Amino acid sequence: MYHRIAEEEIDPWRLCVSARHFDQHLQVLKERAHPMTLAGLAAAVGEGRYAKRAVVITFDDGYRDNATRAYPLLVRREVPATFFLTVGCIGSERPFWWDTLAEVLLRAELLPPELALSAGSVSETWRLGDACHYGAEDRLADCACDPWEGRASHRLRFFYRVWEWLRPLPDTDRDAALAEIERWSGIPRGRPAESRVMSTDEVLAIDAGGLVEIGAHSLTHAALPQLPEDAQRHEIVGSKSHLEDLLGHPVTSFAYPFGGHNAETATLVRDAGFARACTTRPGRVQTRADVYRLPRVAVADWDGEELARRLWRLGA
Numbered sequence: 133m134y135h136r137i138a139e140e141e142i143d144p145w146r147l148c149v150s151a152r153h154f155d156q157h158l159q160v161l162k163e164r165a166h167p168m169t170l171a172g173l174a175a176a177v178g179e180g181r182y183a184k185r186a187v188v189i190t191f192d193d194g195y196r197d198n199a200t201r202a203y204p205l206l207v208r209r210e211v212p213a214t215f216f217l218t219v220g221c222i223g224s225e226r227p228f229w230w231d232t233l234a235e236v237l238l239r240a241e242l243l244p245p246e247l248a249l250s251a252g253s254v255s256e257t258w259r260l261g262d263a264c265h266y267g268a269e270d271r272l273a274d275c276a277c278d279p280w281e282g283r284a285s286h287r288l289r290f291f292y293r294v295w296e297w298l299r300p301l302p303d304t305d306r307d308a309a310l311a312e313i314e315r316w317s318g319i320p321r322g323r324p325a326e327s328r329v330m331s332t333d334e335v336l337a338i339d340a341g342g343l344v345e346i347g348a349h350s351l352t353h354a355a356l357p358q359l360p361e362d363a364q365r366h367e368i369v370g371s372k373s374h375l376e377d378l379l380g381h382p383v384t385s386f387a388y389p390f391g392g393h394n395a396e397t398a399t400l401v402r403d404a405g406f407a408r409a410c411t412t413r414p415g416r417v418q419t420r421a422d423v424y425r426l427p428r429v430a431v432a433d434w435d436g437e438e439l440a441r442r443l444w445r446l447g448a
């Protein structure tokens with residue numbers, strides 16, 4: 133599971149893999165495994181043509197660098213992949229909300245001592261304490277730590293708490309809260325051009341190339357299990373129909389935004405006509421896997437050998 137081929141200074145979720153490392157990954161996977169699209173793997177398994185060490189490269193979200201950096205390398209090495217697009221964001225000039233939040237909260241060296249936000253019936257106040265200051269040493273330490281290991285700086289932990297609070301909000305409430313956070317920080321944000329999402333033309337060109345399978349990742353990257361059933365269905369069915377209208381052919385693979393799913397979400401995905409869905413649960417796909425709960429391996433900015441070690445350690 134990849135998200136971005138980029139080298140960003142601010143990358144709190146460790147989503148960026150450098151083009152150099154990604155190219156090494158492709159070499160390793162091509163030489164020692166059998167890269168396929170997710171739909172291709174499903175077809176092969178269905179026909180009993182299961183390849184040992186079959187591997188599927190997936191990209192979530194639809195960042196523009198998937199088209200400008202990942203795709204040319206995939207083409208050059210002739211390695212298939214599956215891209216899961218946040219369908220309602222295709223062609224949008226706006227960055228994803230979590231990138232905006234990171235720009236505001238993690239670029240500033242000094243922030244005010246208290247942040248109060250409210251949205252609908254919920255409100256929250258954070259006292260920043262040591263998180264007010266974010267020095268060069270904190271930054272360096274954060275670059276080296278895993279987001280889930282709990283050794284993050286006070287500022288990075290503050291970012292994660294605000295992120296968690298914003299995540300389930302309806303889009304309009306979240307946008308208002310983000311605008312409030314920007315005002316509060318007093319710091320104009322820079323928007324790196326590479327954070328933009330793919331354009332319609334880029335999606336169409338990749339689809340026409342035939343090497344990459346296009347899958348859906350909801351309409352707005354909503355945290356699905358936190359939505360009422362109707363809203364979940366709208367996100368799931370809408371992403372399928374919009375993408376199929378755009379591409380002119382069926383779309384059969386889905387990835388849950390934030391990996392979030394429960395029994396209801398999985399049923400809605402199946403009923404929408406998707407044939408399979410990926411989670412973010414770590415692991416390797418077993419022969420008898422639940423096709424609506426496929427595990428993945430989150431790939432960080434490792435070199436080729438490190439990727440190989442981590443994959444083969446799974447018993448592949």
Ligand SMILES: [Zn+2]
Pocket residue numbers: 192193349353388389390
């Ligand atoms: Zn995502």
